[in-house]
Amino acid sequence: MSEAPRKRGRPPSIDSAAAMQAVVELFRAKGFAAVSLDDLSDATGLSRPSLYRSFGDKLSMYMAAMDAFGAQVEQAAVPALLREGDLKTALSEFYDEMLAIYYRDDSIAAGCLVYGTAPGSADLSAVKSRLFASIEQLDDAMRDRIVRSFPDAEEGIINAAAQIASNTLMAFSARAKSGAPKDELSVMGAQSAHAICTLLEDT
Amino acid sequence: MSEAPRKRGRPPSIDSAAAMQAVVELFRAKGFAAVSLDDLSDATGLSRPSLYRSFGDKLSMYMAAMDAFGAQVEQAAVPALLREGDLKTALSEFYDEMLAIYYRDDSIAAGCLVYGTAPGSADLSAVKSRLFASIEQLDDAMRDRIVRSFPDAEEGIINAAAQIASNTLMAFSARAKSGAPKDELSVMGAQSAHAICTLLEDT
């Protein structure tokens, strides 16, 4: 499996993962339409033809960037949500992990690549579908986690709680982009988690 | 005041309000960066030089569109929030009015001009400031309305409730753009209102 059959021609000299990370950060900061291929070329250090060969056209790059960003979220934040323990701390810690990503790029509050920039480009059907899938995935993850802590809650309440939990995260992206300080959102996340638990316990 | 002193030169032949409405719809559907002046020219029926004279450059048009959109929200939805009665129905009806705007343009779910497209263009400082102001305004309106129904609630709870109420609306825009059906969001709004009231009553 890990055999390297030594390929034939000139070996690639580009760091594909690092380039993709630069692509993610650029789209995250400026959105889809405002980024030109020259911008991407500058940010990655790859020539425009190399970009095409590696990632296809601009839309493909954007979609790939969303995949990469999603993988980072999956790896960094989702484990906090799934950890054992009470729902309130799990949610709070999940939000904090997401905020660490949203505020990752020191100076600018880059926010969420998906929830922050995809809605503005949802006239492209591929983007719209991807956004829908991401939201659905988030709702499902929230619902599953809630059921785990409150197995006897009725379905309507569970759905409402899950959606509120999702909505909080989506709003975080907009708030981060607007320049809201990270600490403020962290408190907001804890309060939101508290409210969700109150709702679930109360019924 | 309403005197028309009959101006001197050639009278304007353009309907400035209708043109602005077309500008709003275009930016709402495609975001800031993806719209070209030729698109705006086609949509409004105004020539490019006329657009410059009437509204300035593209960024000015976008800012003016956000003002116009905000005025529509102020006129159509905010009264529902401020109406007398219990908080739950006031919130639910406010959400429904906002959804009517978000889904206004029959075919496409245009969502919110501010929360849907501004985050993706927040690297422009003017847009970022405008987004921040809009969110702050929404939070304040929610807080005021909540205090009116729950004057004795403690401040921390009020803030949390207000932010949840705001977050719900912001998430609506993203969900609408993703293609979520309007009815689904209407139910979500009612459930969110219910949760907020539960939180306030419970403490």
Place this chain on the structure above:
DNA sequence: TTATTTATGTACGAAACAGTACAAAATGCA
């Protein structure tokens, strides 16, 4: 060494774009 295969960047062409100069059109005023 020579041929083959793969990767890379320079350089090109076509299209889209923003912004403006300028002349024509439409009104009031004398």
Place this chain on the structure above:
DNA sequence: TGCATTTTGTACTGTTTCGTACATAAATAA
């Protein structure tokens, strides 16, 4: 009727942008 004033669209400039053709570079295979 002519003059001043304001609006309007055509036409033009320089720039940006996308996408690709093509020649060069770096490796393996024979």
